[in-house]
Ligand SMILES: Nc1ncnc2c1ncn2[C@@H]1O[C@H](COP(=O)(O)OP(=O)(O)OP(=O)(O)O)[C@@H](O)[C@H]1O
């Protein structure tokens with residue numbers, strides 16, 4: 001391994017450590033009070049002190065996010081295929097989808113609470129509602145951007161619409177689909193945390209709200225860090241999945257730029 | 258009375274993409290290509306050459322006139338044509354060999370036979386690759402090939418199901434001069450060996466004269482055939498033939514016609 005590639009591999013860790021070190025130093029240097037910005041050591045202490053609560057609530061948030069995300073994948077894939085299949089359906093649904101996507105999902109939470117009460121269900125549904133859109137758009141784009149010449153080649157062979165979808169449309173939509181998962185999982189996470197913060201008595205969002213009420217500032221930040229770690233892990237999982245499933249797209253420079 | 262006996266016959270064909278009443282792409286276009294003939298179509302940009310290809314293969318339908326291929330009026334996509342375009346449009350997730358097999362997964366009777374006779378078809382595809390100088394490259398992905406090699410593979414894909422009609426729409430336009438001339442020879446030989454009917458759209462008059470039995474000159478949009486010229490150069494033709502005075506004369510004459518067509 002060369003020196004450069006080693007430094008590139010180490011860089012993320014070094015930069016992360018540097019950020020926390022600078023944070024710690026700044027808090028001490030400028031005598032920032034702990035109730036304003038706790039130093040990383042205090043946050044680490046909060047992790048130790050409140051580990052059972054953090055662990056339980058993290059798992060809960062992870063669960064609602066994963067469930068909402070799974071729904072979004074299923075629904076988004078299906079709707080994307082339908083929209084990419086037919087111009088009429090595309091034309092009919094497009095304005096509706098834009099309108100729906102324009103609604104800030106936080107505004108939907110009260111309605112979900114009205115229907116389902118507080119707790120896991122609105123969190124799952126908010127995660128779902130906020131994250132299916134990019135999946136739909138990406139799948140439909142992958143289908144809709146088949147080169148017209150290629151379509152002509154196949155049609156001149158007598159290919160049916162289904163043939164073209166199976167042989168070309170779906171394989172070429174896959175990189176778009178897996179690419180959208182990174183965005184979608186991040187959004188799903190945002191959705192479930194928002195919903196937990198407003199309308200739940202479990203989950204990291206709720207934990208942070210309670211910590212705020214009791215003025216446990218290091219615990220609030222511990223919640224933030226827990227969210228960041230979960231977010232990174234989920235994003236990374238999706239990135240790995242994408243790389244494994246659609247390696248050809250990267251190697252061929254497909255759909256870049 | 259329309260004469261539909263030619264292998265490919267367009268008789269007084271008018272087409273507008275927006276339907277009758279909108280801007281015409283071609284207007285009163287008549288062109289007849291005989292079985293086994295190599296026809297080239299030249300004309301100003303936007304005059305309807307690609308439209309002609311789509312009409313002849315049943316990808317578009319005219320609002321006036323008749324299109325017939327192999328004695329039958331075209332009402333749906335004809336299934337006896339292979340097509341290749343300026344862009345090779347190979348599928349990047351399939352190897353070159355798998356790309357060649359794509360038409361066989363669609364066209365009957367191959368479609369139903371492919372699974373059981375896979376080895377035969379693979380052998381056929383490999384032989385075809387070898388015949389265009391791509392022997393041994395079947396396992397490579399298209400993006401591992403050069404532009405010229407991709408274009409060769411695209412030609413093979415157009416030929417794998419042994420179509421009676423080969424439609425080429427500026428297939429060499431994106432290639433450098435030397436690669437292009439190499440591919441002229443590839444096409445020339447494929448035509449000579451298989452006796453296939455070829456319609457070639459091109460902007461390159463030397464290409465048209467070198468390859469074709471007959472060159473059709475189209476008018477500016479809306480396109481129709483202004484004139485046709487039989488190329489009487491003896492076959493087999495050599496690239497050397499392109500430097501003879503007679504060859505140059507034909508190219509010049511065609512060039513004058515296109516200049517006039519553009520006005
Ligand atoms: N899909 C389409 N929809 C609408 N109009 C089209 C379409 N394709 C072509 N046209 C129009 O039809 C006319 C003929 O187009 P065509 O593509 O056949 O020209 P061409 O001779 O192939 O041009 P070029 O030499 O530039 O390839 C053009 O004026 C073009 O604007």
Ligand SMILES: [Mg+2]
Pocket residue numbers: 306307308426
């Ligand atoms: Mg064209």
